[in-house]
Amino acid sequence: xxxxxxxxxxxxxxxxxxxxxxxxxxxxxxxxxxxxxxxxxxxxxxxxxxxxxxxxxxxxxxxxxxxxxxxxxxxxxxxxxxxxxxxxxxxxxxxxxxxxxxxxxxxxxxxxxxxxxxxxxxxxxxxxxxxxxxxxxxxxxxxxxxxxxxxxxxxxxxxxxxxxxxxxxxxxxxxxxxxxxxxxxxxxxxxxxxxxxxxxxxxxxxxxxxxxxxxxxxxxxxxxxxxxxxxxxxxxxxxxxxxxxxxxxxxxxxxxxxxxxxxxxxxxxxxxxxxxxxxxxxxxx
Numbered sequence: 260x261x262x263x264x265x266x267x268x269x270x271x272x273x274x275x276x277x278x279x280x281x282x283x284x285x286x287x288x289x290x291x292x293x294x295x296x297x298x299x300x301x302x303x304x305x306x307x308x309x310x311x312x313x314x315x316x317x318x319x320x321x322x323x324x325x326x327x328x329x330x331x332x333x334x335x336x337x338x339x340x341x342x343x344x345x346x347x348x349x350x351x352x353x354x355x356x357x358x359x360x361x362x363x364x365x366x367x368x369x370x371x372x373x374x375x376x377x378x379x380x381x382x383x384x385x386x387x388x389x390x391x392x393x394x395x396x397x398x399x400x401x402x403x404x405x406x407x408x409x410x411x412x413x414x415x416x417x418x419x420x421x422x423x424x425x426x427x428x429x430x431x432x433x434x435x436x437x438x439x440x441x442x443x444x445x446x447x448x449x450x451x452x453x454x455x456x457x458x459x460x461x462x463x464x465x466x467x468x469x470x471x472x473x474x475x476x477x478x479x480x481x482x483x484x485x486x487x488x489x490x491x492x493x494x495x496x497x498x499x500x501x502x503x504x505x506x507x508x509x510x511x512x513x514x515x516x517x518x519x520x521x522x523x524x525x526x527x528x529x530x531x532x533x534x535x536x537x538x539x540x541x542x543x544x
Contacts, residue, residue: 265454266419269404284424287399292321295392302384302474308376316385319370320363320392327362379481386487387470393491394463401456406430409453409501417451427452434503455502462494482532488525492518 273281296317303313371381400407404423408430411417420426427446431437437444470487477483496518504512511519 261416262418262451265416265457268402269418269420269423271403271422271424282403284399284403284405287402288325288396291392291395291399292317294395295320295388298388298391298471299385302388306380306384308374308381308384312374315370316367319366323363323366324359326359328359330358330362377480379484382484383474383480383482386484387467387474390463390470390487390491391467394460394467397456397459397463401454401460406503407456408503409455409458409498410503411446411450412453413451414453416454418454419449419451421448431503434505452503453501455498459494459498462498463491466490466494479532479536482529485525485529485532488521489529492522492525496522 270283273283273286275281296313299317300310300313303316304310367381367385368378371378397407401418404420404425406423406425406429408418408420411427420430426448427450428448431441431446432444437446441447466487469490470483473486474483477486496515499512499515499518502512504514507513508516
């Protein structure tokens with residue numbers, strides 16, 4: 260029952276208006292940015308950065324975040340890109356989040372410097388919204404069935420992604436060792452898989468509430484963003500063990516190899532920043 264209920268939510272095309280298709284991925288991503296922007300404006304106003312700057316940051320995050328995610332995805336799938344450059348460049352889904360995080364983050368850091376604000380102050384203000392937007396974005400991956408799901412499962416909430424833009428027969432095709440479990444290495448499209456996008460959404464929602472509650476309490480400046488790096492990196496590192504991404508080094512995926520330095524930076528930065536606080540301030544918390 261639960262499996263069928265979740266499987267029925269995989270609907271890449273919501274409806275059509277004449278020749279125009281309305282895709283669930285794009286609509287959900289739009290919702291993610293709108294909700295995140297609401298909280299960014301709220302927090303930027305509280306910190307004195309202003310609503311205008313909040314909107315500028317959101318626009319840059321939308322445009323360069325999507326562009327960076329697409330660029331890294333194309334690099335990862337260079338062979339397919341060379342075969343069908345137009346189709347790959349404008350495909351629904353198929354984004355690699357860390358690419359957008361790096362590109363948009365670099366430009367936003369430059370914007371912060373131009374405004375004369377302190378980077379860590381603004382980073383703290385953005386930390387809760389970053390994880391919230393990412394989590395809602397994972398819902399977009401689920402409803403479109405773009406291949407960001409997990410390994411085959413017999414759990415009662417396993418999802419049938421047969422109608423997604425990247426069904427199992429496509430999503431699993433380059434996974435090493437798959438031939439040992441399925442004839443010819445082709446995984447049937449109706450194979451039930453771990454709904455890892457939904458796992459990530461729930462985890463990110465929990466992290467958002469933690470960061471949002473701590474945003475006025477945790478000191479000093481930068482500590483909240485460092486905590487975000489640790490929690491976001493840990494969430495992605497853990498879920499990758501059951502996702503179908505190929506392993507690159509030491510049995511780890513690309514996302515895990517990126518998550519590790521982010522967690523190290525976050526943990527190191529958090530303890531270094533906290534060590535600079537007066538003992539009385541730390542005790543008061």
